Amino acid sequence: MTTHYLVLSALLFAIGAVGVLVRRNAIVVFMCVELMLNACNLAFVTFARQHGNLDGQLIAFFVMVVAAAEVVVGLAIIVTIFRTRRSASVDDANLLKY
Amino acid sequence: MGETITFWVLAVVSVSAALGLVFSRKAVYCALMLGVVMLSLAVLYAVQDAPFLAAVQIIVYTGAVMMLFLFVLMMVGVDSSDSLVETIRGQRFWAMIAGIGFAVLLALAVGQAAIGDPAGVTGANQRAGGNVPALAELIFTRHVFAFEVASALLITAALGAMVLAHRERTRPRPTQKDLAKARFVSGYPGPLPGPGTYARNNAIDMPARLPDGSVSELSVNRVIARHDVEDGRLPDDPELAEAIRQAAAEEEEHNASIAGPKEDR
Numbered sequence: 001m002t003t004h005y006l007v008l009s010a011l012l013f014a015i016g017a018v019g020v021l022v023r024r025n026a027i028v029v030f031m032c033v034e035l036m037l038n039a040c041n042l043a044f045v046t047f048a049r050q051h052g053n054l055d056g057q058l059i060a061f062f063v064m065v066v067a068a069a070e071v072v073v074g075l076a077i078i079v080t081i082f083r084t085r086r087s088a089s090v091d092d093a094n095l096l097k098y
Numbered sequence: 099m100g101e102t103i104t105f106w107v108l109a110v111v112s113v114s115a116a117l118g119l120v121f122s123r124k125a126v127y128c129a130l131m132l133g134v135v136m137l138s139l140a141v142l143y144a145v146q147d148a149p150f151l152a153a154v155q156i157i158v159y160t161g162a163v164m165m166l167f168l169f170v171l172m173m174v175g176v177d178s179s180d181s182l183v184e185t186i187r188g189q190r191f192w193a194m195i196a197g198i199g200f201a202v203l204l205a206l207a208v209g210q211a212a213i214g215d216p217a218g219v220t221g222a223n224q225r226a227g228g229n230v231p232a233l234a235e236l237i238f239t240r241h242v243f244a245f246e247v248a249s250a251l252l253i254t255a256a257l258g259a260m261v262l263a264h265r266e267r268t269r270p271r272p273t274q275k276d277l278a279k280a281r282f283v284s285g286y287p288g289p290l291p292g293p294g295t296y297a298r299n300n301a302i303d304m305p306a307r308l309p310d311g312s313v314s315e316l317s318v319n320r321v322i323a324r325h326d327v328e329d330g331r332l333p334d335d336p337e338l339a340e341a342i343r344q345a346a347a348e349e350e351e352h353n354a355s356i357a358g359p360k361e362d363r
Contacts, residue, residue, distance in 0.1 A: 001101065002213045005142070008109045010204035012116050012135070018197030019120040022190055027171060028125055031132045034163065035116055038139050041151075049146050052217025054229075057148050058236050064151075064158050065248045069255035071163050075170045076262035083265070086353065088174045091185050 005046040012039035026078045026088045030071070037067045104145050112138040129167050136160045147219045150230050290316050304333065305341040315341035320349035 012035060019032030041060040048056025082088050115134035122128055136159045144152035219229075226232035237245050272280070281287050303326050306317035323345035326332060332339040 001105070002216050003208055003211075004105060004109070005146070006208040006213075007205050008105075008112070010208060011113055011201055014197050014201035014204065015113070015116040015120055017200060018193055021193035021196065022120065024185075025125055027167065027174065028119075028128045031119060031128055031167060034159075035119060035132060035135060038136060038159070041155075042139055042142060045143050045146050045148050045151060048148070049219050050213065050216045052219055052221055054219060054222050054232050054236055057151055057219070057229075058233060058241060060148075060151055061154065061233070061237075062241075062244060062248060064154055066251065068158055068163060069251050071166055072255045072259045073262070075166055076259040079170060079173060080262050082174050 002046055002050045006043060009039045009043040009046065012036075012042070024089050024091055026081070026090050027075075029090060030074055030078070034067065034071065037063060101145055104141065108138040108142055112142075125171050126168075129164060129171060132167070133160055133164050136164070147223065148229065150233055286316065303331075303342070305338055305345075313337045313341045315344045318342060318345045320345045320352065324349040 016032045016035035016039060019035065020029055023029050023032060041063055044056040044060040044063070046056075048054060048060075078088060085092050112135045115131045115138070119128050119131040119135065122131065136155060140152045140155040140160070143149075143155060223229045223232050226235050303318060303322045305313050305315055308314050318341065323342045326342055327346040332342060
């Protein structure tokens, strides 16, 4: 059963990665990053069960904490960019390029 | 047996929801799909003897994080769907190839490993008297430093979000006197017309008719009018359609005056 869970986690991670590469709306890109973090959490929980110790679950818990903090700051940045540029597309935020 | 059935059902649901997240064009659908993935992952945690994580997943992710996403989506504009023009040629194609290759690589790596039967965390749970006490014991003894650092991180993130979202007032706050003056200068001092006696419908995006039967474009919300024009949802009545178009044009003008001249690219 462990293999099944790990393959599911890998699939979700790959789908999230494709989303980050393909999508242009910054918020959707962010959601795809969240999907990748969730996939990692699934792998952590699966390994915790495989090895019979709770460290994996603990790390998944800390990943959730960090992800929550990351979402707060990231969305604040997106809102700030949207205020000045009137756009949430990652292609429009190119000021650092020049 | 029960676990196998749960796993296969939730695996199909979560993978198709993840694909929906990547491929649906409207951002709100993406958020809903992400919610489905998170809920099914919560059930998978519960199945794998992690009831605390399942609860935290639902409370933190589907509760807090998804709500934050939806709030920001509503602020930024629900209609901000992706453009389909590629800025880098062949980006989509190569991203797909890379994604499929990555998935196959990971799946093969997992499949190659010889993984025995899972040990199960029931033993570890029972030693401390349940999943939550066991996790608490770990957090407050061996990982207490990481726990403290996490609290510092959360405070920093909250402060950072406040600093980023804060906006200095560039002009003084208008007093009641200023507002009253502005209203009389605008040439329409009274309240905006409601649906009116001659309204033929009570839809919020339909302009009202004034007592003389003429159409009032003042009564329709400019933002809603812009959405109507962009989505091509105009009424058959040419008078009403013209009023909506006029309100939408005003909204465009208003937006342009806020955003300032945008450079050509």
